[in-house]
Amino acid sequence: MAFATRMYREAVVWRKRIDHALDRYVRKSLYTLDPDVLCSLRIGAVQLLVLGTPAHAAVSATVEAHSSRKTRGLVNAVLRKIAVHTEEKLPLHIMYSHPEELVNRWMKRYGGSVAQRLLEWNNQPPPLGGYAFGDIPAGTEKGEFLERYRVMGRHGAFQPPDNFYIQDESAAIVGQGMAELPGVTVLEIGAAPGGKTAHLSGTGFVISVDRKRKRMRRWIANRDRMRWEDCFPVAADCSSLSFSMKFDKVIVDAPCTNTGVYRRRFDARWNWSVAMEEELVQIQRKMLVDSAKSVKPGGVLVYSTCSIEPAENSGIVQFFEERNLAFERIPFPAPEALVTGEGFLSVFPPKAGIDGLFAASWKYRG
Structure with a gap:
């Protein structure tokens, strides 16, 4: 089961590189093939090109598992050619299997060598880790920055112990920073599945809002397991909500392109486009401006994403501050090495x- 899961992940991650190789040996367009055929070819090719599975094992197992006897000959013939295929020097977007326009953007921003390190990072399987709110599990290792963040090996099925929340360390850093900011009445927008709520629980009265009901069901399951007795779920679009009270702390965990967490959300890269980013920027602007209206005088506002794109991060901050002069930016509480001179995480x-994330915070002087 573990190997099947790994094959699926790698077939999605390396799709562009795999398809580039397959295209040499399939006479017609890959995308006109029967979906079962294309799936089998990708599963076989990822074993040969990425996982290093012995050729005889990868080819025979894939052909045997292929559902249609009519097309087994095609699958067998193509995979045998892939088994002796020699890859030429490939452009980075093909070699590391990312959208071409996004890779070109990163190369321009970071330079070729740093962009390549980012692509390599994105394709690595992430370690299994989480934040220990109770006893630290035995046999775990400390994270990069937080003592209570623990990393463990992947050994079959894992059942998290009580008061242990599975998340990347960067998400734990953001959640811990949000909890450290002052405020006992909290409005948390974009709350599901509960990674930030886990840190906010115990700091006061928390209303956790998310517009997706399916994600809120996961939030409720986490609440029941972690016993968040002071946190209350609301499944709704935040723009449709109207509260009679103002809050000490309002948190906006905005929807984004996920470019900071491609290692963990390995299929998200295939959703990226310039149009998608532009649409999300408009949503982020509106969410932050609308949410700021719920902050009481002297209260705190927080904005966060799991993107590394300036348009979704510093660009949103600039847009907001130009139109909301009563909000004074304050440093986001986080390890010093991760906080910029502007006070951003x-x-x-x-x-x-650790995974890429961004956070900014303000105090309302109204």
């Missing part, structure tokens, strides 16, 4: 060794 994965 800004995590670049290859440098920090």
Whole structure:
């Protein structure tokens, strides 16, 4: 089961590189093939090109598992050619299997060598880890920055112990920073499945809002397991909500392109486009401006994403501050090495060794 899961992950991650190789040996367009045929070819090719499975095992097992006897000959013939295939020097976007326009953007921003490190990072399987709110599990190792963040090996099925929340260390850093900011009445927007709520629980009265009901069901399951007795779920679009009270702390965990967490959300890269980013920027602007209306005078506002794109991070901050002069930016509480001179939490994965995230915070002087 573990190997099947790994094959699926790698077939998704390396799709562009795999398809580039397959295209040499399939006479017609890959995308006109029967979906079962294309799936079998990708599963076989990822074993041969990425996982290093012995050729005889990868080819025979894939052909045997292929559902249609009519097309087994095609699958067998193509995979045998892939088994002796020699890859030429490939452009980075094909070699590391990312959208071409996004890779070109990163190369321009970071330079070729740093962009390549980011691509390599994105394709690595992430370690299994989480934040220990109770006893630290035996046999675990400390994270990069937080003592209570623990990393463990992947050995079959894992059942998290009581008061242990599975998440990347960067998410734990953001959640812990949000909890450290002052405020006993909290409005948390974009709350599901509960990674930030886990840190906010115990700090006061928390209303946790998310517009996706399916994700809120996961939030409720986590609440029941972790016993968040002071946190209350609301499944709704935040723009449709109207509260009679103002809050000490309002948190906006905005939807984003996920470019900081491609290692963990390995299929998200295939959703990326310039149009998608532009649409999300408009949503992020509106969410932050609308949410700021719920902050009481003297209260705190927080904005966070799991993107590394300036348009979704510093660009949103600039847009907001130009129109909301009563909000004074304050440093986000986080490890010093991750906080910029502007007071932002800004995590670049290859440098920090954890997933990419961004957070900014303000105090309302109204």
